[in-house]
Amino acid sequence: MKLLLRVSKLGPRALQQTREVWRKQFLLNICRQCSSGIVTNERIRNIGISAHIDSGKTTLTERILYYTGRIAQMHEVKGKDGVGAVMDSMELERQRGITIQSAATYTMWKGTNINIIDTPGHVDFTIEVERSLRVLDGAVLVLCAVGGVQCQTMTVNRQMKRYSVPFLTFINKLDRQGSNPNRAVQQLRSKLNHNAAFIQIPMGTESNFKGIIDLIEERAIYFDGEFGQSVRYEDIPAAFRAEASDRRQELIESVANSDELLGEMFLEEKIPNVSDLKHAIRRATLKRNFTPVLVGSALKNKGVQPLLDAVLEYLPNPSEVQNFAILNQQTSEESSRILMSSVRDSSQPFVGLAFKLEAGRFGQLTYIRVYQGMLRKSDYIYNTRTTKKVRVQRLVRLHAEMMEDVEEVYAGDICALFGIDCASGDTFTSKSSESISMESIHVPDPVISVSMKPVNKNDLDKFSKAINRFTREDPTFRVHYEVESKETIVSGMGELHLEIYSQRMDREYGCPCVMGKPKVAFRETIPKPVPFDFTHKKQSGGAGQYGKVIGFLEPLEPENYTKLEFEDKTVGTNIPKQFVPAVEKVIRYSLC
Incomplete structure (x- = not known):
């Protein structure tokens, strides 16, 4: 009480500084606990925020970081102050108001460490979503209350299904007209074939959106204060009691269809209590048999804190997800799969997956998901693909573009290493004898190609450095040199994808580039066999010389029409065999 009285006598500026010092000290203690292994698996969540473009992912992440005390102020994605959201650290992201690269951060909510990856929503950057979902234990699928299930929502849904990621659905932007x-829930059921049901319903929509109703605990939730930081619980208003009762019964029926224990209670006509219903929802969600639907408006600061509570209650911790490694020397699928141990100690050998590369200020930054064992700073680890031994010089935890050094990380943690030469998807272990690999990351094929060249020919070195860096970071960005047209052809997932890399070359390397349509080398072929009989004469005085060329050309099969085959049908010694290679070389040169 004395401490509170003392603080209350401080001026506004001093009070703000004191709060900031407390917040930093609080987060520092959290990091020390996480890095020392005090935090158990039950107190860890690894989640991703995924959705269609402009559904409010980054805004939602900004609110999560504010309410958990990770940041002191909130900023908008397209804010007038020019600051932008914390997770959009790249200048291009803040300028365009979109997320280009996935960004990782960590925070605490009610004693649980939450590692969050904010992913892009544009289809051109789908590889960022792909490799993020590969290493995450759970996810939050954000839907726009106006757009509902959109095209990129279906892509994200396929990616979650590919890696068996349990998820919650958050219907955002309920304040929009x-x-x-x-x-949106009907589209979840019809378009994505999910057994989805509300666990929350809104009290009004558009300009009448006042708060939400928790169907499980049957109470109304209001968000007071300038930034919605004060959560107030009250009884359900009379106008919404009938709808809440119907929706709760619908929720129980949906969960009973996917959970045996609750299904038995439903058949016996028993009324489940709050604990029974929560446990049933958790079991069904972890098996991906049920999709809980939450509602809110991140921009209007409503519904974010209950979403964080749902993340803790219904999404898995690292020990509840089975992760397997594959022995590279084995051929039998059954005997080659090894179950990773998620115990947070050093009893098991270290196994980690490098899922993302990024060029940082101090060299290459390698994002690592730890699947087994413990990794300390200065330890030696082995790349199972290259069998090379590397030393961990620096170990950090990430908060967007900011980093915090840690001494050790454990199974279930997401961290980053500096100065490690590797490729995206490489597996690292603490034993050189173990040749194992984690499940690979699915990389889609590029869909568009353009020619690219620097404006100034003197910038070829910068252009080459940028190309090498971008192809290492992004597996969907591919480059090749076309010999016939003498052009550098870059391929990617869309026009925006390639345009962003062109702008990054100008901003980060001082190498402005010109993009254009790639030239196509047109070729002709013959529809039927054509004989030829040509006499070449050379008169240089005297009797002169001549040579006769006789043969025929015929087309190959349609599937091999681009190939050229040479066949020698000469008999005896009419043409010496040592001349045949020269004849073939001339014919190939003439026809190409």
């Missing part, structure tokens, strides 16, 4: 959460 035309918002319809019921339609």
Whole structure:
């Protein structure tokens, strides 16, 4: 009480400085606990925020970081102050108002360490979502209350299914005109074939959106204060009691269809209590048999804190997810799979997966998901693909572009290393004898190609450095040199994808580039066999010389029409065999 009285007598500026010091000290203690292994698996969540473009992912992440005390102020993605969201650290992201690169951060909520990866929503940067979902234990699928299930939502849904990632659905932007959460849930069921049901319903929509109703605990939740930081619980208003009762019964029926224990209670006509219903929802969600649907508006600061509570209650911790490694020397699939141990100690050998590369200020930054054992600073680890031994010189935890050094990390943690030469998808272990690999990351094929060249020919070295860096970081960005047209052809997932890299070359390397349509080398072929009989004469005085060339050309099969085959049908010694290679060389040169 004395401490509170003393602080209350401080001026506004001093009070703000004191709060900032307390917040930093609080987060420092959290990091020390996480890096020392005090935090157990039950107190860890690794989640991703994924959705269609402009559904509010980055805004939602900004609110999560603010309410958990990770940041002191909130900023908008397209804010007037020019600061931008914390997770959009790249200048291009803040300028365009979109997320280009996935960004990792960590925070604490009610004693649980939450590692968060904010992913892009544009289809051109789908590889960022792909490799993030590969290493995450759970996810939050954000839907716009107006747009509902959109095209990129379906892509994200396929990616979650590929890696068996359990997820919650958060219907955002209920304050927008035309918002319809019921339609969004129907699309979840019809378009994505999910057994989805509300665990929360809104009290009003558009400008009448006041708060949400928790169907499980049957109470109304209001968000007071300038930034919605004060959560107030009250009884359900009379106007919404009938709808809440119907929706709760619908929720129980949906969960009973996917959970045996609750299904037995439902058949016996028993009314489940709050604990029974929460445990049933968790079991069904972890098996991906049920999709809980939450509602809110991140921009209006409503519904974010209950979403954080749902992340802790319904998404898995690292010990509840089975991760397997594959022995490279084995051929039998059954005997080659090894189950990773998620115990947070050093009893098991270290196994980690490098899922993302990024060029940092101090060299290459390698994002690592630790699947087994413990990794300390200054330890030696082995790349199972190259069998090379490397030393961990620096070990950090990430908060967007900011880093914090740690001494050790454990199974279930997401961290980053500096100065490690590797490729995206490489597996690292603490034993050189173990040749194992984690499950690979699916890389889609590029869909568009353009020619690219520097404006100034003197910038070829900068252009080459930028190309080498970008191809290492992004497996969907591919480059090759076309010999016939003498052009550098870059391929990617879309026009925006390639345009972003062109702008990054100018901003980060001082190498402005010109993009254009790639030239196509047109070729002709013959539809039927053609004989030829040509006499070459050379008169240089005297009797002169001549040579006769006789043969025929015929087309190959349609599947091999681009190939050229040479066949020698000469008999005897009419043409010496040592001349045949020269004849073939001339014919190939003439026809290419």
